[in-house]
Amino acid sequence: MRMVEVKQVSKSFGARNNLVRALNNISFTIDRGEFVGVMGPSGAGKTTLLNIMSTIDHPSVGRVYLAGQEITALPERDLATFRRENIGFIFQDFNLLPALSVSENLIMVLSMLKIPREEVQKRLAYYSEHLNLKQLLNRYPNELSIGQKQRVAAARALMTQPKILFADEPTGSLDSKSATELLQYLATINLENETTIMMVTHDAFTASYCNRIVFIKDGAFYSEVVRSGSRQQFFNQIIDMQAAIGGGKISDFRNRD
Amino acid sequence: MILETAIKNFRRHLAGRVLYLVALALLVMVSYDCLTTYQDSFINQISQGNPALVALLLLFFSLLGFGVLIIFYANRFFIHQHRPELGLMIISGLSRSQIALIFFLETLFGELLALGFGLILGLLTNKLFAMLLLRLMGLHAATNHWFSLAALWKTGLGFLIVFILVGIFDSSRIFSLRTVRLLYPNDLEGIRQRNSWFNRLLAWLGPLLIIAGYVAIFKLSWIHFMETLRFSDRATLNTGLIMITLILGIWFCFRNTIPALFAWLQGTNWAYRQQRILDFATTGQEVQFHHQSLTLTTLFVTASVVLLGFASVLYSDGFRNLEEEAPIDLVADHQYHDQVLQQIKARGGQLKRLAHLPVKIMPVAFHGPKSEVIMSQATMPIEIVGMHNYLQIQRHQKNLLPVILDRNQALFISADFQYQHVRLHELMKNQVQFADAKLPRLQIVAFSRVYPFGSNLFFGNVLVVPDNIFEQIPDTNSRVLVGYRLMKIAPDSNFLQKIDDNSYKSKASRQMRYTYPKQLQKAKITIYQDVKRDLTNAYISSNYSVRGPAQVLLQRVLGAIVFVIGLLAILMTFAWASVCSLRELSEVERTRFDYLTLTKMGIEQHYLLRYSNWKNRLLFLSPVIFGIGNGLLVMRFVGLYLNHLPLKLLYLLTAVVFVIYWCFYLFTAYNYRRIIKMNRPPEQQAR
Incomplete structure (x- = not known):
């Protein structure tokens, strides 16, 4: 089943005399249950692409379908419902609501969905158990470490049991131990719940947890690499592709695994 | 939830x-x-x-x-x-x-x-x-x-x-x-100024418009708009033009001129040698980002200072004018003396006689600097009172100027002199020559705008002379005014209102015709009354006056307006200063990441805090100082026009405005530093 379809999307910024084309007629698809990474050099348009696919931004030209729904044509009031029911998002810099405790951050959206209290508590217990947040539920974001904040952000994104999870450099601010734990968890929910995940990263080690990598350069589709063997082999393939685009070293993998 | x-x-x-x-x-x-x-x-x-x-x-x-x-x-x-x-x-x-x-x-x-x-x-x-x-x-x-x-x-x-x-x-x-x-x-990136010809034009236009506005304040006639408030009137149009010029000038200054100037400063070598100037110069983008609120702050501070200026003018000058116009409860010339006194007594009022004032009149000529400006012609008629009677009245009318005159000295009393733009020391060099050649010339040694018994009872200018001179002046057209204190009648009663109204009616007015003004010896004074008021005649006075409902009403209106204007200005200052504080504190979240990054780069905290102090001070106080400058300039102009504006009171109130903003600045700067330190991530907290 096709979960994401990006059709000839272009995005331009700026005025007429200093126009910047961040995305240039890009098209690809993602099937249900895939764990797809988006890679490319700085300024390639990775975050812009993620923003458009996750309803944060609008394309200048083109269409995007999520779960069979054309999101680029949805009015704002329908988008809110669509986001609640279908999308989860993990940011690089956590973006927790500072006035709310960890548990309140986790259940806020569910309370808007009017899901029964028992179900909310059940999910809270499940995700806090799996992401090791049980001791942190009554704390506030400013009382958490960086790794703890990112785990809370991941739990919050998963609480609505989204059909597709978008992650923008989710390990960018984490130490290697916290990053590995988070990636392993994302891989687990991808396998167990068939949650479709699309992750933007510039790090080959992080990307090696995916099963397909879409490479973009200068806003256009460049190539893609599909995992067929071990993670080590997949990592090498990614490094080779990064080298072809420009950047990346084999020592990254050796140092971190 | x-x-x-x-x-x-x-x-x-x-x-x-x-x-x-x-x-x-x-x-x-x-x-x-x-x-x-x-x-x-x-x-x-x-x-x-x-x-x-x-x-x-x-x-x-x-x-x-x-x-x-x-x-x-x-x-x-x-x-x-x-x-x-x-x-x-x-x-x-x-x-x-x-x-x-x-x-x-x-x-x-x-x-x-x-x-x-x-x-x-x-x-x-x-x-x-x-x-x-x-x-x-x-x-x-x-x-x-x-x-x-x-x-x-x-x-x-x-x-x-x-x-x-x-x-x-x-x-x-x-x-x-x-x-x-x-x-x-990406706020600052979004508004980063492009070095286009249009932006350069606006950067130059800002200060030019402000200078043009200042020049227009002094050159164009605008202050009469307060009297007319009609769009068709030239003064009202001029006022609008000055306001639009100043607002646009201030706006362009904050939006284009200061950022462009600071960007230029950043590019100079000597700014890098002067750390404080560099700190100052790096705030240019912040100024551009907040140009709307900075413009509004300048306008509000200007408005507050101008409002306080008008409140202080009304308080000091308005009340004084009122007191000078009718300083004593009742004053009557001998012609109306009995009639008015009987009316008051018939209503149950009681009268206490305070003093009497014989008044003579004669043509005179001033000799000295700007004498023709002072007289408005070659000669002028002047009413004359003796020093002894003047000092008698001073016991009951405390705002009279206390003077002791020697032989050949005189005190000049005029309500018009202050509008003639003649300096006081120039007036003091003038001598008075009487039409009667036997009388000696008198030296003007003092000036006052306060008339004994009030200005309504005199045609125009008054001279206080030594008693021996006064006695030598002929009694032609002379009269005696008697002042009373009124008791047992409310000052705002309808009865007094009626007497007051009657004193202004044509038949009760005293009129004077003054002829041959160019030759002092041929000058002739004719006093007449009981006829319909001659509208071409500039010399008119009352025969009697009563401090009644008109003064009471004016005093109350003035009091209420001073209260309302002053209160509005102070509240406006306090409320807008709080909004400026919010503006600064709303920025702290955005900037604290920059601070953390710079701290990680090894820059010492006190350098960063010094920069934040510079930034807060510039954003908070520069529009305040700018606004105070504008307001004082406007009021200074009004002061020059009025010539007796109580600027000391205005300076005091302006200092209050500045102190309020300064206190808010201290509060904001303290909280700004506190939030930056409070939001440090755990690994950076002091152990």
């Missing part, structure tokens, strides 16, 4: 918004006080339904309007402060209406707190408010009225409507926010 989130957000931001809420509470307090006093039957009764009390109603509506502006602007900074949170809520799936509701509730809690607190303060201060107003209106009465249910609910309802109105504006703003801008803010 919406309510819970709003409550938690409100509690989280309460400390940073305390002064803003206090400012809002003060607006509510004064609004309640205005309505209560306006509706107070006792005050209405003792002030005889004075129309000046309507000024309180105007102040109430002005405060509601100002409240809309203040809350609207403050909420704009709150939305700015909340941007990442709003973006997160949108992407989490909350609808815009739910987010708008959370924001509305969060701000409403603060506003309701301010409303409640303001109403309590209003109940507590209402008596003080009423007493101050009564004192300024010249009413000596005590009032214990402090509670008015009607005023309570009207004030509450008025401000609730304001809160809802601003809430609707905020909601429409939240609906128009772009998610990507909330999650990936």
Whole structure:
């Protein structure tokens, strides 16, 4: 089943005399249950692409379908419902609501969905158990470490049991131990719940947890690499592709695994 | 959950918004006080339904309007402060209406707190408010009225409507926010000035417009707009032109000139040798980012200083004029003496004779610098009083200038001299030559604008001379004025109003025809009355005057207007300073990451704090100083025009405005530093 379809999307910024084309007629698809990474050099348009696919931004030209729904044509009031029911998002810099405790951050959206209290508590217990947040539920974001904040952000994104999870450099601010734990968890929910995940990263080690990598350069589709063997082999393939685009070293993998 | 989130957000931001809420509470307090006093039957009764009390109603509506502006602007900074949170809520799936509701509730809690607190303060201060107003209106009465249910609910309802109105504006703003801008803010990049020819033109245009505005203040005729307030009038058009020129000039200065100047400074080598100048220069983009609020601050400070200026003019000068026009209860010439006295006694009034003043009249010529300007022609008629009688009156009229004259010396009294733009030392070099050649020339040694018994009783200028000279002056056309103290009749009674009105009627007026003014010896004075007023004749005076309802009314109107204008200016200062504070504190979240990065790069904290102090000082105080400069310049011009403007009182009130802004700056700078330190990530906290 096709979960994401990006059709000839272009995005331009700026005025007429200093126009910047961040995305240039890009098209690809993602099937249900895939764990797809988006890679490319700085300024390639990775975050812009993620923003458009996750309803944060609008394309200048083109269409995007999520779960069979054309999101680029949805009015704002329908988008809110669509986001609640279908999308989860993990940011690089956590973006927790500072006035709310960890548990309140986790259940806020569910309370808007009017899901029964028992179900909310059940999910809270499940995700806090799996992401090791049980001791942190009554704390506030400013009382958490960086790794703890990112785990809370991941739990919050998963609480609505989204059909597709978008992650923008989710390990960018984490130490290697916290990053590995988070990636392993994302891989687990991808396998167990068939949650479709699309992750933007510039790090080959992080990307090696995916099963397909879409490479973009200068806003256009460049190539893609599909995992067929071990993670080590997949990592090498990614490094080779990064080298072809420009950047990346084999020592990254050796140092971190 | 919406309510819970709003409550938690409100509690989280309460400390940073305390002064803003206090400012809002003060607006509510004064609004309640205005309505209560306006509706107070006792005050209405003792002030005889004075129309000046309507000024309180105007102040109430002005405060509601100002409240809309203040809350609207403050909420704009709150939305700015909340941007990442709003973006997160949108992407989490909350609808815009739910987010708008959370924001509305969060701000409403603060506003309701301010409303409640303001109403309590209003109940507590209402008596003080009423007493101050009564004192300024010249009413000596005590009032214990402090509670008015009607005023309570009207004030509450008025401000609730304001809160809802601003809430609707905020909601429409939240609906128009772009998610990507909330999650990936790039404010300064977005407004970075391009070095286009148009921006360079605007950068030059800003100061040029301000200079043009200043030149126009001094060169164009505009001050009469206060009298006409007609669009077709030249002065009103000139006033509008000056205001638009200054507003545009200030706006372009903050938007283009200062950022361009600072960008140029950053590019110079010597700025890098002077660390403080470099710190200063790097704030250019911040100035451009906040150019709207900086322009508004300048305009509000200018408006506050001008309002306080007019309040101080009215207070010092208006009341003085009133006292000079009718300083003694009743003064009558011998022609009307018996008639007026009988009328008053018949109404049960009692009279106490204070002093009498024989007045003679003669053509004179001034000799000395600018003598023709002083006389407005080659010679002039002058009324003359003796020093002994003048000093007798001074015992009862304390504002008369105390002088002791030697032989050949004279005191010149004129209400017109101050408008002639002749310096006092030039007047003092003049001598007075009388039409009677036997009389010696007298040297002017003193000047006063205060007439004995009041200016209405004289044709124009008066000379106080030594008694031996006075006796030598012929009695032709002379008269005697007698002053009385009135008792047992209310000063604002209808009966006195009638006497006052009659004294201005044509037949009661004394008129003078002055001929052959170019040759002193041939000059001729003819006094006549009991005829219809000759409108071409400039020389008219009253035969009697009574300090009655007209003065009382004017005094009360002046008092109410001074009170309302002064209060509005101070409240405007306090409330806008709180909004400036919010603007700075709403930025701290955005800048603290820069501070952390710079700290990680090894830059010492005190250098970073010094930069933040520079930035806060520039953004907070530069529009205040600019606005004070503008306001003082405008009032200085008004002062030159009026020639007797009490600028000392204005300087004192201006200092109060600056001190208020300075206190808010200290509060803001302290909190700014506190938040930067408080938000450090755990690994950077002091161990």
